Amino acid sequence: MHKVEEKFFVAGQIFPSDIKSLKEQGFQTIVCNRPNGEEESQPIYEEIEKTCKENDIKCFFIPISPGEIDPAKVFELNSIIQEEKKTLAYCRTGNRSITQWAFANAKDLDAKIILDKCKSAGFDLSNLKEVLLAIKG
Incomplete structure (x- = not known):
């Protein structure tokens, strides 16, 4: 798990068995950015969602294919971020x-x-600098 901001973290694939521990760590929201069926061994979103509901954690399905940029999905994540709840977003x-x-965050930061x-979270996205600047306007 990688801390991006005080209340936003990203991770690789999580499993239903991880949800209780995430709840104990104070997570209030989980965002799945991984489409179902990418790998045989991955749990489907509905399994994660069911376990989140059992643990009183909000869960959102915003699947993204590699390289995809979908403004509607970006706006949806932005509104989740604006709730300022401890959030974990995951994909592979x-x-x-x-x-x-x-x-x-490109419009605001x-x-x-x-x-x-x-970079502090362990991801080099320097190749996206021009895209971020274009979004900012």
């Missing part, structure tokens, strides 16, 4: 989730700040 490796976080936060 965390890369799609951190990229979505970067896009979701300077590109350098976004890239620095990503």
Whole structure:
């Protein structure tokens, strides 16, 4: 798990058995950025969602294919971030989730700040600098 901001973290694939521990760590929201069926061994979103509901954790399904940029999905994540609840977004490796976080914050934060936060979390998104600047306008 990688801390991006005080209340936003990204991770690779999680499993239903992880949810209780995430609840104990104070997570209030889980965002799945991984489409169902990418790998045979991955749990489907509905399994994660069911366990989240049992543990009183909000759960959102915002599946992203590698390389996909979908403004509607970026806006959806931005509104989740605005709730300021401790949130974990996950995909296969965390890369799609951190990229979505970067896009979701591009209007409000300077590109350098976004890239620095990503780097501190262990992700080099410097190749997206121009895209972030374009989103900022």
